[in-house]
Amino acid sequence: MKTHKTRLAFVACVTLVAACVLMVSRLECARRSLPGQLVRYALGTPGAVQWVQDLSADVKSLKHPADLRSWAQEVVDRYRQGIIATNTAPNYWSLGGVVIPETEIPEWI
16 A cells, blocks of 8 residues: 555656646746756757747747848848947857847837
8 A cells, every 4th residue: 555655646746747847848938947948958959959949939929020031131231331339259159149239129029
């Protein structure tokens, strides 16, 4: 009888952990938290892939995604002309580290 109760408690704990992992992997706000990123990594999604998936979800949530392309092209052109300055020089490992001034980012983004 004691082993049956122990086994039942173990199964309940495993089920609870599995439910939490599933919840964290499905909820967008939880997915982007540190525990959510760790769960996604443990489930086999590397960090760079997570970053791209999150960026893709952001683009899909825009009301006018076609405007994003023209805005991005304008920003790149102005950066190449030296009109827009960034906070630092880009490095290979600086994923998300180089940003443009917030005044250059429209409200709808």
